Amino acid sequence: MLVVGQIGKPHGIRGEVSVVVRTDExxxxxxxxxxxxxxxxxxxxVSTGPAAAxxxxxxxxxxxxxxxxxxxxxxxxxxxxFEGIHDRNVAEAMRGVYLQVDxxxxxxxxxxxxxxxxxxxxxxxxxxxxxxxxxxxxxDHAPSSDLIVLKKAGGGTxxxxxxxxxxxxxxxxxxxxxxxxxxxxxxx
Numbered sequence: 001m002l003v004v005g006q007i008g009k010p011h012g013i014r015g016e017v018s019v020v021v022r023t024d025e026x027x028x029x030x031x032x033x034x035x036x037x038x039x040x041x042x043x044x045x046v047s048t049g050p051a052a053a054x055x056x057x058x059x060x061x062x063x064x065x066x067x068x069x070x071x072x073x074x075x076x077x078x079x080x081x082f083e084g085i086h087d088r089n090v091a092e093a094m095r096g097v098y099l100q101v102d103x104x105x106x107x108x109x110x111x112x113x114x115x116x117x118x119x120x121x122x123x124x125x126x127x128x129x130x131x132x133x134x135x136x137x138x139x140d141h142a143p144s145s146d147l148i149v150l151k152k153a154g155g156g157t158x159x160x161x162x163x164x165x166x167x168x169x170x171x172x173x174x175x176x177x178x179x180x181x182x183x184x185x186x187x188x
Contacts, residue, residue, distance in 0.1 A: 001037060002116055003141075004029045005099040010091035011079050017091045019071070019078035019099070022141055024114070029101065030078055034068045036099035062097055115170060124176040125150055125160070133186065134158075136177065148177070150186070158186045 008018035023029050040062050069081040085091050103118045117139040125133045125148065137151040139162065146162040160166060160179060169178035 001039070001100040002103045002118055003039075003098050003100050004036070005078070007080075007094045007097045007099065008077070009095060010088045013088045014081075015086040015088065015091045016079050016081055017085065017094060019080045021078060026078065030068060030071050030080070032068060032070055036066050036068070036101065038062050038064060038066055039098040039100055041096045041098065062094065066099065113170075115172070119172055120148070120170070120177070122175075123170075123172070125179055126176050128178055128180065133179070133181075152186065160185065 004021070004023040006020045006022065008020050010016065011018055019030070021030070063084060066082040066084070069083055071078045071080045073079075082094075085094060103116055120136050120139055123136045125136060127133070132153055134150045134152040134154075137149045137157060140147040140149055140159070148160040148162050148167070150158045150160055152158055160181070166181060166185075167177060167179050171178070
């Protein structure tokens with residue numbers, strides 16, 4: 001699954017929500033009728049469903065998928081209406097939910113320096129001299145830059161900024177990412 005957005009705070013009282021876009025093609029991904037597979041963030045998963053509920057005391061179950069009714073753009077964010085979310089309480093309960101699409105349905109990026117997250121998961125992370133650091137566990141999308149979450153060969157995890165100065169080579173066919181790490185980065 002490829003995360004293309006995340007539901008933000010409610011906008012108004014009729015179920016509109018802000019959407020933080022996580023795709024380079026928002027006009028293609030976010031059109032009326034688009035269907036997204038939902039994922040509740042790890043910190044909100046509990047056995048009875050997300051903590052926020054539209055009716056106090058009644059567990060709220062996030063739908064497995066959402067269909068986009070409409071979207072408008074405001075200050076770099078989408079303001080969206082999804083089927084079944086028509087009041088502020090339900091919109092608030094949806095806050096933080098990831099919007100995903102099946103990566104098998106996507107064409108590969110045209111730019112050779114652009115990658116989908118799922119293409120990088122599991123790749124070996126190595127130094128130019130061949131020293132193995134571990135494998136890519138996932139990609140985190142931070143405001144300043146994307147981060148490679150490295151599953152270290154000796155155990156534990158580390159974050160590597162996904163910038164050209166530190167990650168000069170991504171070799172998907174070879175199953176590896178070559179990195180030039182500043183001293184001590186993996187010790188943080």
